[in-house]
Amino acid sequence: MSRSLVFALPLLVLLALPVLALALGTSPAELWSGLAHPAFMPALALSARTSLLSLAIVVVFGTPLAWWLATTTHRARRAVELLADLPIVLPPAVVGIALLRAFGRRGLLGDALAAADLELAFRPAAVVIAQALVASPFYVHAAAAAFRRVDTELLLVARTLGATKARALWRVVLPLAAPGLLGGAALAWARALGEFGATLLFAGNRPGLTQTMPRAFYATRETDVQGALALALVRAAAAVVLLFGLRSLPLGTAAPPGVRR
């Protein structure tokens, strides 16, 4: 075993042990009871719906942001980068309070939203907003890194061959950056699915309306440990499947042509 791995051993044990304990402490019957738990299906459906929606928001608005961050020399780049990373360093509970302060009834936009007859807090929309906010840095970060690795000369070549800038971006840059974008999107999706703290404060807890998988697990945990364990097992199994699925995506160990390594 290499020496670096020896030094990494405590971390590896820390990573493996809890998952192992979860798997060893439960039986297939319990996994099944997790699937059959009354809180499970509504929470899963809500989690799937909201996390895919927030992922779409993050990708649609995060991609142009990442491209700008990767290519600009503007003075404001540093500040924007900082802003984009902020949700990673803010504790989720702080994000939740901040969201209430912004979009809540007595928040900055409270009156404007009320005038527009838009209610966000305690609605599925609140779940989506919280998820998109905490997940976005993971996508923007990865996407900006992927764009930076694309050889900009290829873009110039495409332009000299008569492609419009939009066409060159779409046909040249996006395919080259795709593995990085996909990886970032997967991370962001996983983060959105796991989002708990900000949702807890901003969206509340109502089964079928705002109770996502992590929240359902937490609520069940308070009164029904076995049920919560079963839910946790199902969730962990789903995460492993998701992870394997991502690994099998063409996220590229070999660099496609035109990508600088």
Next chain:
Amino acid sequence: MRPLRHPPRLGQPLLLLLGLAACAEPGGPVVIEVFAASSMTDALPKVSAAFERAHPGVRVRHSFAGSQVLRLQIEEGADADVFVSADPAHLRALRESGHLERIDELAEVELVLALAPGAPPLEGLQDLPRVERLVLGTAGVPVGRYARALLDAATPRFGDAWREAVDARVVSEESNVRLVRAKLLLGEADAAFLYASDLDPGEGLRRVPLPPGLAPAARLAAGRVRGDDARATEHATAYLAFLRSPAARSSLAAEGFTLARETPAAPR
């Protein structure tokens, strides 16, 4: 990347682990761990401070949460000496499983319907469907269980349509009474079921009159958690006795609790 000039030494991570292990407190004063229902968040520290003054060398450390959460923690071996719950059912369950040794009734506290500052006024419970956003405790936390009991008792009087309209107003189920109260104070909810002890006149929460005889009273009771540390058990016993002392009782009364009996209940 530059090669590392000094390879990392094994000693550092080990020291770090030792440091983490050393976070446990050494010697010092005897500490009793009191796990208490969230409804006691304001009242209990005052009582405990008086207890500490009367018992130099003993410190009381509190842990507040919904009774159902604390019960679970005790079942899983949390290091509690005393458990104060807003629902005797949790105490009885713990006694049956051998975690609690004795149970004392302490006080009662009334369930109230409270309105957020600035929310439109309500004449009474019959108007509850008029609120835009109602918050309850979860079915597991005492304040949520009592609120559901109240709604169940009121349903024959006001009708099923009333109940459906009320249920449709529930926007969130919170896991303890303090979180329920926070939703009102933040102005995010209009109405919620709380305890009378959670209404601080300074905070502008208003009480909606409830039909007499309908509002259930939460019964606060305390128990000693079984432990093998004789000294901790002795202090926990003293603390339980203190909770039923005149000083503690008047302190609880001042916080909006009603005292269960004129004479302190005998241990059961």
